Amino acid sequence: MERVGQAIDRAIIFGASGGIGAGLVAELIARGADTVFAASRTRPENLPDGAQWVRFDLDEEDTIxxxxxxxxxxxxxxxxxxxxxxxxxxTGPERSYKQIDAEAMARVFHLNTIGPALVAKHFLPLLPRDRRSIFAALSARVGSISDNRIGGWHSYRASKAALNMLIRNFSIELGRTHKHAVCVALHPGTVDTVLSEPFQANLPEGQLTASGQAACNLLDVLDGLGPEDSGQLFDWAGKRVEF
Incomplete structure (x- = not known):
C-alpha cells in the first residue's frame, strides 16, 4: 500500500515479548523510528538496540x-x-458449546478484549491532535461475525468480535478530537508464534508467515491507512474485513 502519512517517530508496542510484538519493535527501529518502547510483563531477552523496555501487565491497570x-x-x-x-x-479453543467454561471464557475476554481497552484508556490521550497518529490492536478474521461459516472457538471468536466493536467505538470518539488519527484492528494472518503452534500441522504450504515478515506486513498496511479508514478491521494484505 502507498504511504499516506509521515514516518513514525515515537511508538510503543504492547506484547513486545511475543513473536509479532518483537517483530514490530525491530521493524520500527529498522524503519528509522526515533523512539520505540517495548512493553511487556518481563524484559524481552533479545531487546533490539535502540528499544526501551517498559513494564506492563494486563492484570494490573496501575502498570498500564x-x-x-x-x-x-x-x-x-x-x-x-x-x-x-x-x-x-x-484450555481452549472450544470446538463445541458443550465445552464452554465460565472461568476460562472470562480469562480469554480479559486478555483479548478488556486488556486492550485499558491500554486505549491510558494511551489514546497521548496521541497528538495536530498530525497523523495510530492506535491499532491485533484482532483476527475469525472475530468477524459476517465471515463466520463454521462456528466453534467460542471464547476466542467472541473476544475478538468484542475487540472489533471497541475499536469502532474508540475511532468514533477519537475522531471528534483527533482529526488525523487512525484507529484500527489488524488481522496478521497465521503467524509462526506460540499462539498458532498447536494448529500449524494441517496448514497448506505457504500459509504460515514468519513473525518478522508479519510485522513488516502490518506496518506496511498501517502506512497506507488514513483517518477515513479508522474503525475498521484490515488483514495483513491491506484488505478490509467486514465485521
Whole structure:
C-alpha cells in the first residue's frame, strides 16, 4: 500500500515479548523510528538496540497507567500485539458449546478484549491532535461475525468480535478530537508464534508467515491507512474485513 502519512517517530508496542510484538519493535527501529518502547510483563531477552523496555501487565491497570506516565506524550503509534487463543493450562479453543467454561471464557475476554481497552484508556490521550497518529490492536478474521461459516472457538471468536466493536467505538470518539488519527484492528494472518503452534500441522504450504515478515506486513498496511479508514478491521494484505 502507498504511504499516506509521515514516518513514525515515537511508538510503543504492547506484547513486545511475543513473536509479532518483537517483530514490530525491530521493524520500527529498522524503519528509522526515533523512539520505540517495548512493553511487556518481563524484559524481552533479545531487546533490539535502540528499544526501551517498559513494564506492563494486563492484570494490573496501575502498570498500564505507569507506562503511560513513563512514555509521555506525544505517541505517534501505539499497537497492542498481545492476545491469547489457548490458556497456559491447555484450555481452549472450544470446538463445541458443550465445552464452554465460565472461568476460562472470562480469562480469554480479559486478555483479548478488556486488556486492550485499558491500554486505549491510558494511551489514546497521548496521541497528538495536530498530525497523523495510530492506535491499532491485533484482532483476527475469525472475530468477524459476517465471515463466520463454521462456528466453534467460542471464547476466542467472541473476544475478538468484542475487540472489533471497541475499536469502532474508540475511532468514533477519537475522531471528534483527533482529526488525523487512525484507529484500527489488524488481522496478521497465521503467524509462526506460540499462539498458532498447536494448529500449524494441517496448514497448506505457504500459509504460515514468519513473525518478522508479519510485522513488516502490518506496518506496511498501517502506512497506507488514513483517518477515513479508522474503525475498521484490515488483514495483513491491506484488505478490509467486514465485521
Amino acid at each position: 497507567a505507569a507506562a503511560a506516565d513513563t512514555v509521555g506524550a506525544p505517541v505517534d503509534c501505539a499497537i497492542v500485539a498481545s492476545g491469547l487463543l489457548t490458556l497456559p493450562d491447555g
